[in-house]
Amino acid sequence: MSDIAIKIENLSKQYRLGTIGTGTLSHDLKRWWTMNIRGKEDPFLRIGETNQRDIKGNSEYVWALRDINLDIAQGDVVGIIGKNGAGKSTLLKILSRVTRPTTGSISYKGRIASLLEVGTGFHSEMTGRENIYMNGAIMGMTRSEITRKLDEIVDFAGIERYIDTPVKRYSSGMTVRLGFSIAAHLEPEILVVDEVLAVGDAEFQKKAIGKMKDVSKGTGRTVLFVSHNMAAVKSLCKTGILLKDGCINEIGEIDYCVGKYLKGDNQIGNYKCYEKPIVLQPDFDLLEIGIKANGKGFSDTIRIDEEIVFIAKYKQKVEGKTLDITLHIKDDQGVKLFSTGSGAHSGTLIKQTGIVEVTTIIPSNFFNWGNFYVDLYVVENLKRAIYIETDILSFTLVIKEVPMGIYMGKEPGGVKPIFNWEKNIVNL
Amino acid sequence: MQDETYTIIKPHSRLFNLELSELWAYRDLIYMYIKRDIVTFYKQTIMGPLWFVIQPILTTVMFMFVFGNLAGLSTDGIPGPLFYFSGIIVWNYFADCLTRTSKVFTENQQVFGKVYFPRLVVPISITISNLLRLFIQFAVFVILYGYYYFNGTAAVTPNLHALLFPIIIILAAGLSLGFGIIFSAMTTKYRDLTFLLQFGVQLWMYITPVIYPLSSIPVEKQWLVLLNPMTSIIETFKYGFIGKGIFSWWHLGYSSVFMVFLLFIGIMIFNKVEKSFIDTV
Structure with a gap:
């Protein structure tokens, strides 16, 4: 040691909510009676709820620490x-x-x-x-x-x-x-x-x-x-x-x-895998979709100075159509920042059936830090969205260490790209 | 690390642990609190310490008029100003210390809510810093006293019991500290006691021989007034300096035993409450 x-060790702290008034005295007397006269434990310790500020509770006692x-x-x-x-x-x-x-x-x-x-x-x-x-x-x-x-x-x-x-x-x-x-x-x-x-x-x-x-x-x-x-x-x-x-x-x-x-209470993960395809569409089944730092696993934290990889796998069930994936990236306020999709890059036009993997890399130092949400659009023949799922993924970017003495707050906006700035002395 | 001992924070501590050694470790803080009290009292006042003097003088004049002239209460043959003034300064010291220490928790919750130090530091420093006021008032008393002594108009016969003055002050300090910390511990949760104390202290003065001498009470009823531990303190003070009053080692002994008990119980309650008062204040 x-x-x-x-x-x-086993540290807990209970608080009584509300104001102190006449009710307090009766509780005090009851506590004193059970503890000192009858020699039992504090009767109010057994009750009490988790301290969730935003939910109305039934008990006057809450555990601030449990x-x-x-x-x-x-x-x-x-x-x-x-x-x-x-x-x-x-x-x-x-x-x-x-x-x-x-x-x-x-x-x-x-x-x-x-x-x-x-x-x-x-x-x-x-x-x-x-x-x-x-x-x-x-x-x-x-x-x-x-x-x-x-x-x-x-x-x-x-x-x-x-x-x-x-x-x-x-x-x-x-x-x-x-x-x-x-x-x-x-x-x-x-x-x-x-x-x-x-x-x-x-x-x-x-x-x-x-x-x-x-x-x-x-x-x-x-x-x-x-x-x-x-x-x-x-x-x-x-x-x-x-x-x-x-x-x-x-x-x-x-x-x-x-x-x-x-990430907070956000239940939407940054990876989804459909073993039994639940996204059943006549034209395709979505098998897998996820977003992560390049070269790392899906459970690892993504830092803003890392490249971000988006991966999706789907099974194309019809021939003669192109299917493309478009993502709408939103910030944690739900404001759409931009969209990007495989249709813009029409290098490969896959029209036959089979399992297709779509990937893209978002460069490092592109996003600001924070939470981001992804809406999925599956587009047919570069014309029409045949499937839309909002908030299919979310991901969180964390800051890298900031050197001492520089601004530590969050800059505004969802993106924070690093450009090549030049500074030259110009003598006039 | 030189210190390999662990401090343990637990829900309850032993009742009879007075934690006086910790208090001693914080003696510099007591000094700083005393200094703060004294320094900040003068700041931005023109009259400064004169205020300490004006208040008891005006009270004396008032008492002479109301109790001496209107009510015609006896002063034991002591000149009125000397009689009332001597009672007032000792009583005021006790009453001021008591009211100020009783508010320790409610008035210091800002600091107490942020850092830990033995809370007893504050009431102790209040009791000590109030001594300054007492000494200034005592100096005025000595001037007044000298006037009557050298003019020889009235019987002012000091005796060796005047040397008990420091003991009397320690007793008054201990009693006010004891009562004050008990009240302060109890008012953290239930503010009702603050109201009780406010007029309680006023009433208390009337069962203490401040405006009347103990000798004016019928002998068979004197024990009632002597139950009040402040009685023998004020009587001893008057007896020692002026030569009038009822002095008995038994009375003084009673007050001393009372004080020791009160302090012991007071510190015990206070230490128990200070641990989590911030949740209930």
């Missing part, structure tokens, strides 16, 4: 991803000891510092310097420790000029810089970071991510990073944990988890 930094089992190795940088309400923040809150689990336990080695929201505990009337001491002390540093690192903290935050000015005069970015800087210099064995990089400018984001990388690489510290910014998660983390409705949905390579997260 020596290389395990955090061990989570039976989480997890070992995090020392020095690992783990990205925790999931939709809003998946339990990410609850997990971090339990880890940083702000609240307790309902059942289960967490054991960890060393000191945990959380950056749940930087700048908490800042007092607006006090100066930057006073707040460094205050905030450092809140995070468990001693005064001499802070004095030793004061210059470094101020320097990293880049606010020398304002250090003796009350924090209420700071811009919000400066407050965040200062807060992050204090926490980053804490030298905790485990650093918990929740969505801090959303604020701060590009220069500071670069510094912050660099610092977090240093923290994990240089000193073997463990970092837990929660973010909705997939680019930041990918550039920082090796391992990913995907939470869904309070349970662990996936643990593994960060690429895989991000892909699965982006």
Whole structure:
């Protein structure tokens, strides 16, 4: 167990919904009666539902986290991803000891510092310097420790000029810089970071991510990073944990988890194989259809800098007709981006019966990242669509790692081609 | 890694674990909270610490008029200003600490919801930072006291019991801390107690010998007033400095035992609540 930094066993957290009022007292009394007088377990632990925010439940009690089992190795940088309400923040809150689990336990080695929201505990009337001491002390540093690192903290935050000015005069970015800087210099064995990089400018984001990388690489510290910014998660983390409705949905390579997260609840896969042809048409049977990264399997994640292969196999049952496949590619809003089809490439006109394989390659660096949906059109004699199936396939593209310090958000649009740009100095 | 020990987070902890060693590890934070309280009080005020003084003086004048003149209550032969002022400053220290510590959870949920540190840090620092106010008021008391002592118009006979002053303050601090943290722990879930406390503290003053001397209570009923642990504290203060009042080591001993018990139970409840208060606050 020596290389395990955090061990989570059967961790669950139950919350009661609604407001606290008279009903609470009666529940409290009932709980107290069963647990302390009759010596039984908590009567409200057996009830409770999965925490699905969008579905109306029958119980007042929900499980924000349910039976989480997890070992995090020392020095690992783990990205925790999931939709809003998946339990990410609850997990971090339990880890940083702000609240307790309902059942289960967490054991960890060393000191945990959380950056749940930087700048908490800042007092607006006090100066930057006073707040460094205050905030450092809140995070468990001693005064001499802070004095030793004061210059470094101020320097990293880049606010020398304002250090003796009350924090209420700071811009919000400066407050965040200062807060992050204090926490980053804490030298905790485990650093918990929740969505801090959303604020701060590009220069500071670069510094912050660099610092977090240093923290994990240089000193073997463990970092837990929660973010909705997939680019930041990918550039920082090796391992990913995907939470869904309070349970662990996936643990593994960060690429895989991000892909699965982006795909979401989408049931349409990127591959379909019809052993008994269900797409029965008088003229053809569809046997197989799929989309994947070139040279990889159908279950692998596709990155935007990889070539994408589309494959379809069908059985032509009539002679004397050409059949072509046209795809309409849509983004996750259902907006049609473009269409492409084998009919445009009339090199081979197959008119006889038999099993036909149609493939095409979409070049790398063509799509933007995100989810895409495919409508299938089977076209007869380049004239008429004889078969249409909307949303027959969907696929997900994930970003490659973004170098530190450049824009990490998502560019607009469904495609993001890389062109050859030239820049020359023109003297006028 | 030098530290091979694991910290374990579990749903429940042992009831009798007061976790005082952890509190000691966070002593610098207590210092910072005290400093914050003091520093931020002065900021953007013109009168600054003068406010500490104006409030008890005005209350004294008011009490002299209402209780001394209108109601004609006895002051044990002590000059009115000295009698009321001495009672008010000790009582105010207790009452201020109590009301402020009772709001610890509700007022600090921002910070408490984000980072962990022993929550007891905040009530303790409140109790200590309020001492500054008490000392400033005490300085005014000494001036007032000197005036009466050297003018010799009234019987002001200090004795060695005045040296008990630090003990009295520790007792008042401990009692307010104990009551305050119990109330704060209970108000996280049920806010009803906040209303109770608001007028409760006001009423409490009337069962404490602040506006009347203990000696004005019939002897056979004095034990009722002495059940209040604040009674002996204020009486000892007046006895030590002015020489009037009822002093007994038994009374003071009762308040001390009361305080130790209260603190023990208070810290126990407080530590239990702090673990998950954020879910119920």
